[in-house]
Amino acid sequence: MTEHNTTETTDETIDQEAPDTGPDATETDQTEVDQEQGVEQNPSRREAGYRVKLREAEAQRDQLSERLTSLQRAEVERIAAGKIKSAQALWASGAELADLLAEDGTVDGTKVIAAAERARDQLGLEAPRPPLYVPKEGQTTGPHRRPSGWEEAFIPA
Template identity: 40%
Template structure:
């Protein structure tokens, strides 16, 4: 009985994945893995981009709430408040945590709460006449004078 030797097989050959696998099958498998890696990489990049968008939206909402309390958003950073400290477990901005952080920042930085604002007069209040150079009497006369209702 004679045993014939088959083709020489290199153990480091990536085409040798399982017994009975041809070189073409292994090549298709490697190409498929490459496509999966590309899709995975694209999905991870999209995930990172969307995480950045969500974080920017969270920061804008916190800034809006802080400004509504009469404080600049940079004051929270100066007091050591982190964005993650102001979020709920589900990632939404917690208004109560923001208000507490504003109070902490005021205390730590020595910022007094703003008092009620004094009302400001409108710059045009008490101004008479028209910008066209005519007098206000002319406009009343033309609107309600003789012949206006005819």
């Protein structure tokens, strides 16, 4: 009788420790594994996630495109400033950014200079003045000044 009681207790313990192996338990475990790996069971949710990622990528692409365009325009204006006083006049003359770019998308300096000269001639603008140049700037032409009394005290004899 003692052996029979021990066997029953052991069987009950095994039954309590064994996981539920029914069909519902397997699906729940698989869903948890899929969610941990980032895979969702519902295809429409997965597609919605892809659409959200697509919209975010498109927004980032548009933002970077606008930033690139503004940097290219700034570079064109910097180059044109050497030929015309107001670089904004380049755009007023009808120049388009796409026409001033090289095939690889970089700003073509020769096209910008040609467009700036056309804008200057078309709008009647004057060329920017060259910077002032003083050939002997910083050189003293007069007699040297005498050191003050304080400076004389430190001149070696």
